[in-house]
Amino acid sequence: MPWWGKYRDFLIIGAVVLIILILMGVNFSGRTDIPGMEFISGTLIKPVSSALYELGGSFSNFVYSIRDIGNLKSENERLKILEEDYDDLKLQAEKLKQENERLKNLLAYKEANPHYDMIGAKVIGKSSGGWFNIFAIDVGKGSGIEEGMAVVTDKGLVGTVIEAYDQWSKVLSIIDENSSVSIRINRTRDNGILHGDVDLKVQGLARAVYLPMTSDVKPGDDVVTSGLGGVFPEGIYIGKVINVENSHGDLYKTVIIKPDADFQRLEDVLVIKTYNYKIDMGKVGGQ
Amino acid sequence: MRRYVIILLLLVLCFAIQTAILPFLSIYNISPDILLIFIAAFSILNGQWEGMIYGMIAGVLMDLFYSPVFGIYSIIYTTFGFFAGRISKNIFKENPFAALFFVIIGSVYKGIIILFIKILLSYKADIWMSFLALILPESVLNGIIIFLTYGYLIRLNNLALIKKNKTIF
Secondary structure (H helix, E strand, O other): OOHHHHHHHHHHHHHHHHHHHHHHHHHHHOOOOOOOHHHHHHHHHHHHHHHHHHHHHHHHHHHHHHHHHHHHHHHHHHHHHHHHHHHHHHHHHHHHHHHHHHHHHHHHHHHOOOOOOEEEEEEEEEOOOOOOOEEEEOOOHHHOOOOOOEEEEOOEEEEEEEEEOOOOEEEEEOOOOOOEEEEEEOOOOOEEEEEOOOOOHHHOOEEEEEEEOOOOOOOOOEEEEOOOOOOOOOOOEEEEEEEEEOOOOOOEEEEEEEEOOOHHHOOEEEEEOOOOOOOOHHHHOOO | OHHHHHHHHHHHHHHHHHHHOHHHHOEOOEOOOHHHHHHHHHHHHHOHHHHHHHHHHHHHHHHHHHOOOOOHHHHHHHHHHHHHHHHHHHOOOOOHHHHHHHHHHHHHHHHHHHHHHHHHOOOOOOHHHHHHHHHHHHHHHHHHHHHHHHHHHHHHHHOHHHOOOOOOO
């Protein structure tokens, strides 16, 4: 037996770890496509994960509905009253329908000058545990998705695409600690940076820093993206300020923001497609 | 051969459950790591090499989909699978307390490595907060699950369908 025979097992595991570390370094310094990976992730795993994610959603609804059985009696009473209102509403609905028809025409006019081109996507999975807030969606390069695009729901901004593959993409949500979004308080026009925070993200909150000391931001103010830096379009709604932290000695104000989107139960999202406008900082004169 | 195909499918199933169903059931961002549990049990029962391979498969799956940079989960699960199999060579394998020990150590190990890599990649990471809010509850949860299910996992491992007839590792 050669001298290293005694350590053979450890040499093998050491080699394996070394290979993973090299792959990690290659991956971190610049994305390289691992052959066959697209097939495995897109064709084999995506359908399973996608189906199970829907199952998970309905399971969670089921659990919630069981909890609601106790409320059925009062619910019934309430519904009887509602039914009387129903006839009135029916008339109103007819009226609104016509109004809707008119507004649609207006909208068609507005859509002649489109702001953003959006594409719908379904969430197919989420990182478990609290380590990383990353989720996967079922559209990718094949549908024109690229890295850096903003992901929104009807409630507002939820994240940004960090990696795009042919049939799916990886999205970093805005409450992750590694995510930074340039924001603006809509009423006072103050700019700041929204960061995720380890202990706040559990409650679905995030923290915005670098707001000027002179700002009179108050709880309840609306927060939108500022468009600075060119990653996100301007004016996407994020959420509301719920708390202003103002300690002595700070050079800037810090506020706690509650995004409107429910990061625990994301199902359908929209990706803003056309806006992929990256400023080349080298040309502008920065670093 | 059939044994390894079935175990691979089980791993993919565990992965899908962990990332598609458990997030809906998690409270305060804490959900059990059933891949770690699966690797621990199969590594203790089948030895270091199988543990290493299963760990590698699970780690690559997690890395492809849900980690910011490739390799975090691969390193954790591969080394965990290997050392769980190696250290448990000389112990009584059917004892659930042994599995409990390995799973709790493994959860803490996973937490420490992720924290270490996060700091290395200049993420913001609050060490004490991570210990209290993530590592501790997850270890306890994983421990409870392996303690309750270890008997079934042993039976699963001994099923005629996936029983090992000759060693290739």
